[in-house]
Amino acid sequence: MKATRILIANRGEIAVRVMRTCRELGIPTVAVYSDADRDALHVDLADEAIAIGPATPSASYLNVAAILDAARRTGATAVHPGYGFLAENPDFARACAGAGLTFIGPPPEAMEMMGDKAAARRAAEQVGVPVIPGISEPVGPDEALRIAPKIGFPLAVKAAFGGGGRGMHLVMAADELAEAVERSAREAQAYFGRPEVYLERYVANAHHVEAQILADTRGSFSFLGERDCSLQRRYQKLVEESPSPVVDANLRSQIGEAALAVAKESGYVNAGTVEFLVEDDGSFYFLEMNARLQVEHPVTELVTGLDLVRLQIEVAQGEKVEVAPDLRGHAIECRINAEDPARDFLPGPGLVERLRLPGGPFVRVDAGIDEGRTIPGDYDSLFAKLICWGADREEARRRTLRALGEFDVAGVPTTIPFHRWVLDTLTFREGSHTTKWVEHALDRGEFATAEQSVGGGDGRGTPGRLVVEVEGRRVPIRVWGDGLPNAPAPPAAAVQAAHAGAPGAVTAPMQGTILQVLVQEGQEIAAGDVVCILEAMKMENHIAATQDGTVTEVTVKAGDVVQSGQTLAQIA
Secondary structure (H helix, E strand, C coil): CCCCCEEECCCHHHHHHHHHHHHHCCCCEEEEEEHHHCCCHHHHHCCEEEEEECCCHHHCCCCHHHHHHHHHHHCCCEEECCCCCCCCCHHHHHHHHHCCCEECCCCHHHHHHHHEHHHHHHHHHHCCCCECCECCCCECHHHHHHHHHHHCCCEEEEECECCCCCCCEEECCHHHHHHHHHHHHHHHHHHHCCCCEEEEECCCCCEEEEEEEEECCCCCEEEEEEEEEEEEECCEEEEEEECCCCCCHHHHHHHHHHHHHHHHHCCCCEEEEEEEEECCCCCEEEEEEECCCCCCHHHHHHHHCCCHHHHHHHHHCCCCCCCCCCCCCEEEEEEEECEEHHHCCEECCEECCEEECCCCCCEEEEECCCCCCEECCCCCCEEEEEEEEECCHHHHHHHHHHHHHHCEEECCCCCHHHHHHHHCCHHHHHCCCCCCHHHHHHHCCHHHHHHHHHHCCCCCCCCEEEEEEECCEEEEEEECCCCCCCCCCCCHHHHHHHCCCCCCEEECCCCEEEEEECCCCCCEECCCCEEEEEEECCEEEEEECCCCEEEEEECCCCCCEECCCCEEEEEC
């Protein structure tokens, strides 16, 4: 059935991206929005927008009844879930079908098999695709302690439902395991609505390579090339590229065949991504399958010349869609997050006071905000993606660096300084980086050293921008310091220091929700001990004591919403 009006059950840059394809196809769109997103860009760009509830995702973007009601009220005939939220929820796909709506994604049965990471492992084994040693059933802390020695350390605790690295933690030894299982389960419940986790051997020094596939309802399966997502920090992808610098034609063929075999075994339809870990010797292991469009899909679009959202819509409408594109050139994507890389990537929501986007040939920016809008602290910190194409990898790299230099954001911290550094490292230029390289480089202080050399030696945040004019000659300069004109708002960590109050006060570095309080009044505590866990922008932040002493006061409890600079506890 032809879609006559599509509701996008998501927000931010992916909602905007889907709307643009719909508009090119002449299909009206419906946006949904929470109270926090009332003035968001995706709301303005849609043909119609419906409020669906409070800022909390469970009350809005995860509220199936509210979304279906919005579709009914607006006469929508199809739903695009984007990624995250309900994108991989089979119950939502069934609810859409039950409401007479076309779900632009895979069938719920395939979603269930691939969404359950343990079941996906079994499916891969069934068709002869190698998998990482581990277990295929969900576990709790006690069972994990019994099973882990058989798998061996280090190992990864992973959310059984969901993806994107959420709910995933590396465990180096048995005494870390119980806490990691509990934390992963807690994050999995918050992000995906399911707390199940499982264990898998951690493969060190691996490259993260994923295959983009497309399947229609008529039995056609297409492999659209691979992407490299090895530049990660804490399992969150930072930079993606296509094709992978470690994959040759022979390995590409093997990965493509393996990906299609997994897709066929699951009865998959629509766009999906099969992820693998690749070792230096060319051996590879099935990791998981994401039953949705990926954040990094634009790099595939630039090297294939295909619009993946358009193909998704055509598949959902029952059209025959079979493509065998030639990969042309190279594309690189940088995820632009509202985080401060100089302060351990601390999230920093807030008002975007200034925004200048880069342009020029073969430069694309997918953004969910524009100047004068607020990045809320209730959701993921990703607010834009920079994607650049070049005739080869080096041209794409240099073009991306040029575009990053033009990307100007004020009011919130961003990961742009990190991207400029990482793309200019010898390791990235050689394409030899693995999934843990960024973390090791950060631990060695390589990024901090680079920032200090640029910033005059103090490393304190993002520079202000000034223009000096002398005798008709205007020169832009960057200046570090407080109180600068046009300078971005201070990052959240600086705000914490400014509002620290009395000595010994433990304060919130940003707005967020207290998940857990780990101390009580009268308790002896050492500097560095975790006082509480604060969730902000879908990230858990361990708030630590700044000095040794005794906890004299605890002013928050689990579930409290706190503001930046608010005192959480007092130590004397």
